[in-house]
Amino acid sequence: MILYLLRRLFLLVFVFIALSILAFSLGYLFPGNALQNFTGMTDIPAELATQLTAEYRLDSGYIQQYIAYLQRIFSGDWGLSFASKQPLLQEIKILLPATLELAAYALLVSFFVGIPLGIIAAIKPDGIVSRIISTLAIAGYSIPVFWWALLLIMLFSLGLGWLPTAGRIGVLYEIPHITGFMLADILLANSQHQTEALLNALRHILLPTIVLATFPTTVMIRFTRDSMLDVWEQSYIKTARAKGLNRAQVLYRHGLRNALLPVIRQIGLQFSTLITLAMITEVIFSWPGIGRWLIDSIYQRNYPAIQAGLLVISTLVISVNMLTEILHTLFNPLARKR
Amino acid sequence: MARFRLLPDEQQARSPLLLLWREFSRQHSAMSGLVLFILFFLLALLSPLLTPHDPYLQNDTLLLIAPSWSEQGLVQYPFGTDDLGRDMFSRMLMGARYTFGIALITVIGALLIGLLLGVLAGMSKGLKSSVFNHVLDLALTIPSLLLAIIIVAILGPGLLNTVWAIMLALLPQFVHSIRNAIAEQLNQDYVTAYRLDGASNWQVLTRIILPNIWERLTVTATMALSTAILDIAALGFLGLGAQAPTAEWGAIIADSLDLIYVAPAGVALPGLLIFTAVLSVNLVGDGLRNAMKKRREN
Numbered sequence: 313m314i315l316y317l318l319r320r321l322f323l324l325v326f327v328f329i330a331l332s333i334l335a336f337s338l339g340y341l342f343p344g345n346a347l348q349n350f351t352g353m354t355d356i357p358a359e360l361a362t363q364l365t366a367e368y369r370l371d372s373g374y375i376q377q378y379i380a381y382l383q384r385i386f387s388g389d390w391g392l393s394f395a396s397k398q399p400l401l402q403e404i405k406i407l408l409p410a411t412l413e414l415a416a417y418a419l420l421v422s423f424f425v426g427i428p429l430g431i432i433a434a435i436k437p438d439g440i441v442s443r444i445i446s447t448l449a450i451a452g453y454s455i456p457v458f459w460w461a462l463l464l465i466m467l468f469s470l471g472l473g474w475l476p477t478a479g480r481i482g483v484l485y486e487i488p489h490i491t492g493f494m495l496a497d498i499l500l501a502n503s504q505h506q507t508e509a510l511l512n513a514l515r516h517i518l519l520p521t522i523v524l525a526t527f528p529t530t531v532m533i534r535f536t537r538d539s540m541l542d543v544w545e546q547s548y549i550k551t552a553r554a555k556g557l558n559r560a561q562v563l564y565r566h567g568l569r570n571a572l573l574p575v576i577r578q579i580g581l582q583f584s585t586l587i588t589l590a591m592i593t594e595v596i597f598s599w600p601g602i603g604r605w606l607i608d609s610i611y612q613r614n615y616p617a618i619q620a621g622l623l624v625i626s627t628l629v630i631s632v633n634m635l636t637e638i639l640h641t642l643f644n645p646l647a648r649k650r
Numbered sequence: 651m652a653r654f655r656l657l658p659d660e661q662q663a664r665s666p667l668l669l670l671w672r673e674f675s676r677q678h679s680a681m682s683g684l685v686l687f688i689l690f691f692l693l694a695l696l697s698p699l700l701t702p703h704d705p706y707l708q709n710d711t712l713l714l715i716a717p718s719w720s721e722q723g724l725v726q727y728p729f730g731t732d733d734l735g736r737d738m739f740s741r742m743l744m745g746a747r748y749t750f751g752i753a754l755i756t757v758i759g760a761l762l763i764g765l766l767l768g769v770l771a772g773m774s775k776g777l778k779s780s781v782f783n784h785v786l787d788l789a790l791t792i793p794s795l796l797l798a799i800i801i802v803a804i805l806g807p808g809l810l811n812t813v814w815a816i817m818l819a820l821l822p823q824f825v826h827s828i829r830n831a832i833a834e835q836l837n838q839d840y841v842t843a844y845r846l847d848g849a850s851n852w853q854v855l856t857r858i859i860l861p862n863i864w865e866r867l868t869v870t871a872t873m874a875l876s877t878a879i880l881d882i883a884a885l886g887f888l889g890l891g892a893q894a895p896t897a898e899w900g901a902i903i904a905d906s907l908d909l910i911y912v913a914p915a916g917v918a919l920p921g922l923l924i925f926t927a928v929l930s931v932n933l934v935g936d937g938l939r940n941a942m943k944k945r946r947e948n
Contacts, residue, residue, distance in 0.1 A: 327791075341804050450936065454928040456880055458887050459903065459921030466910070588795040592884055603795075607888060610799050618803050622796060629791045 316641060324634055331630070335623050336381045342615040346370060350381070352392030352400065352616035385623070394614040403617075404602065404624055409492025410480065411601035415590050417517065418524035419579070425525070426532025427575070431568070433533065434540035445533060452530035457589050461523045461596040468519060475519050478598035482516075485509045520597045527589055528582060535578050539571040546570075573644050580636030584629045666945070670865070673941035680937020686930035693743060694751035701740035702726070705897045709735035717915050729919055733909055738916065742923060744897035748809065749886070750927050753878035756813050760820040761871055767821070768828025772836070773851060786822045794819035794881055802890045809882075809898065812891040816881045820874045827870045831863040865942055872935030876928045883924045899924050 339349040347361065348354060350368055365371055369380040384390070390400040433445040469477040480494050481487060487497050487509065494517070498509045543549065544567065552562045591603025598604070602621060609617035664672075674680055693700070709731070716722040717730040717738075729738035771782050798815035805811040835841060841858055849857070885891030886900030894901065899920040906916025 338800065338804075343804075450932055451929065454876065454925055454932050456883050456900075456921060456924045456928070458884055458900075459917075459924065462903075462907075462910075462917060462921070466914075584791055584793040588793040588884075591793070591795050592888070595888065606796070606799060607890075610803055610890065613803075615803060618799060622792070622800060625796055626792050629793065633791055 313642075317638070320634060320638060324630070327630055328627070331623065331626050332382060332385065333378065335619055336378050338615075338619050338622070339381075342618075343613075344615065349615045349619070350391055352394055352397075354394060390620050391616045393609075393617050395609070395612045395617070400616060400620040403605070404620060406489065406492065407600060407602040407605050408624065410494070410599060411587075411590055411594065411603055413493045413495070414517070414520055414524060414593070414599060414601060415586055417521045418528060418586065418590070421521060421525035422528035422532045426529040427536050427572070429529075430533040430536025431540060431563075433537045434544065434571075437537075437541060442537075446537070449530040449533040449537075452526045453534070455526065457523060457527065457592050458596055460526060461519075461593060464519055464523060465596070476516050477519075480516055480600060481509065481513045485512060520593050520599055523597075524586070524590055524593045528586055531578065531582055532575065535575055536571065539574050540567065543567055543571040573640065576636055576643070577640045580633040580640075583632045583636075587625060587629060669945050669948075670938075670941050673944045674937050677937050677940060679933050680940070683930045683933025683937060686926060687934050690746055690750045690927050690930060691754075693746040694754070697743045697747045701737075701743050703737035703740045705736060705740040705744045706895060707736060711735070714909070714913055716913070730913065730915060732906060732913070732916055738919065741897040741902060742899075742919060745899040745902060745920060745923065746927075748892060748896060748898040749879055749882055749900065749924065752809065752813060753816075753875055753882050756816050756878045756882075757820065757871055757875045760817045760824055760874060761867070763817070764821055764824025764828055765867075768825045769832065769855060771825060772829040772832030773855065786825055792819075794877075795884070798881070798885055798890060807890050807893065809886075809892040809896065812882065812885045816878055816885075819881070820878060823874065824867075824870060827866065828863070831866050832859055835859045835862055865938070869935055869938050869942070872931050872938065876931045876935070879924065879928050879931065 339346050342349050347356065347364060347368065347370055350370075351364055356364065367380075368384075369376045388401055390404075392398065393400050393403060396403070429445050429449075433442040433449075436442055465477050468475045476482070481498075485505065485508075487494065487501055490497050490500050494513050495510065498506060498513060501509075503509070549562060549566055552566050557565070587603070590601070591607060593599065594601045594604040595607050602624065606618065606621040606625075608614075609621065674684075712724075712727070712731050712735045714733055714735075715724055715727050715731045718725050718728045723730060727737055727739065729742060731737055732741070767782075771786075774782075794816060797819050798812050801811055801815040801818075802808075805814075835858065841854060844854055844858055882891055882898070883900030883903075886896075886898040887904045889901075889904060892898035892901045894905065902920045903917050906913060906920075910917050
């Protein structure tokens with residue numbers, strides 16, 4: 313196990329080096345000159361330009377430049393945004409929790425809805441309930457996320473007027489930024505309108521969560537169902553039944569434990585799709601997260617922001633990937649041998 | 651199976667492909683998916699011949715006509731016209747060519763490159779294959795939209811540029827699945843037997859491995875196709891892919907978004923088409939997977 317972890321760690325380092333090389337080379341690949349792309353300053357006076365060139369080692373070879381780039385990344389100097397002239401790292405620190413919050417709720421919904429539905433669908437694979445669940449799952453799997461979001465906004469926000477269309481919380485509430493997670497911040501804020509603020513925030517988060525959760529939920533349903541059907545065929549299930557365990561006991565003690573193992577792995581594999589969908593969802597619901605910021609950055613030709621966004625989002629996805637894989641190996645001794 | 655049979659019974663005498671088709675055609679959902687898929691395919695091929703009006707012709711006497719099922723609609727314009735007087739029906743038909751057709755081309759491109767790289771990775775051993783896999787793992791982690799954003803930032807927006815991005819995003823899953831399939835095949839006894847007969851790597855690959863993995867490849871390709879359609883539409887909607895006058899379904903939705911109260915059909919119909927196209931692909935993919943499973947069981 314320790315050898316396995318070491319190998320994973322080595323791989324992680326390798327991947328991060330490759331990622332940083334990619335991010336570094338973008339400074340040259342993007343239009344405009346490299347100094348502007350790295351610093352994020354659009355009009356640099358001549359004397360400052362020479363000073364910055366020396367500081368960023370742009371006059372020496374690419375390898376020195378790359379090392380200087382890495383040093384800046386680790387010391388927290390990520391350059392400025394073209395659009396707002398603010399330090400990028402500061403902006404990302406404010407934006408990232410919003411995206412994480414949305415993605416986390418969507419994943420939670422997909423667990424608590426997708427896995428039970430998948431299990432129910434696997435119990436009687438040809439039954440009517442199973443067919444309905446499978447049909448819903450394939451429909452949810454096929455629906456374009458932006459259109460689905462528009463439909464729900466049309467129905468619940470514009471048609472019925474039940475839910476707000478945009479933002480994280482009503483403008484009347486002022487919530488100090490502590491953790492960046494809206495619900496946690498409201499609970500920490502300790503103001504007199506706490507309950508109202510909480511309800512308001514929940515109403516704001518409901519639609520985006522439903523929209524974003526649709527895809528992972530259907531993936532969970534399909535995957536849990538297939539995995540359950542696979543496990544149900546195994547001989548140890550027959551053995552357990554023959555020993556006299558009833559269906560529920562077999563399901564809990566032998567079925568679920570084995571069937572849910574590949575599901576853990578699936579989370580990691582689907583996480584990058586989830587982030588793509590989160591970015592689109594954020595644009596539609598004006599959710600102030602990193603996805604909307606990145607898409608705005610492309611409209612504004614804000615190259616330093618795209619570079620920083622690549623680093624942050626890829627690091628996030630790689631970490632989640634690695635974490636789920638390690639968890640999968642931890643729970644599944646069979647996977648450790650390889 | 652222990653009983654010796656000189657002539658196998660009728661069921662088993664059929665070719666694997668025919669058996670697959672038997673299992674596939676038994677599933678109603680898969681068959682309806684296939685019919686829809688063929689319809690979309692024909693539409694993508696023939697749409698310039700089928701459109702009743704020029705999809706880009708602006709007619710300022712016929713702005714925002716309602717669809718023909720409403721009282722104000724005209725029968726010549728089944729889905730009405732948009733705010734520039736362009737016929738929505740023709741634009742929808744043309745959209746099949748952009749969204750569905752280009753997605754198909756993207757997937758075929760990714761499949762061919764993936765086949766090449768996957769074979770190289772699967773047939774090689776040791777350090778070369780290990781380094782290769784790790785580079786792939788990195789590519790797998792960059793979300794497709796982020797990849798598209800980076801490519802658009804470098805090359806500028808446009809349908810073709812996003813096609814590269816989507817191809818690049820699809821590539822790792824192809825290479826992974828091909829490499830795994832080849833690794834599985836190489837462990838089979840019949841490969842060893844064939845090698846003992848003196849077959850070269852190339853012969854093993856073309857005579858044994860490829861015929862055995864192409865069905866799995868088709869399933870992977872259908873999954874990739876549904877992703878590609880959704881990605882092209884999403885990028886068109888965000889304004890990064892197909893640009894404004896192009897009749898791409900996602901771009902049409904973005905165009906009609908500001909008129910959603912006046913002409914909701916402009917948002918509803920292209921979305922429905924994207925949904926149907928992806929659904930047909932997924933139904934075919936699921937049907938194929940089920941049919942392969944059933945055939946193995948028999």
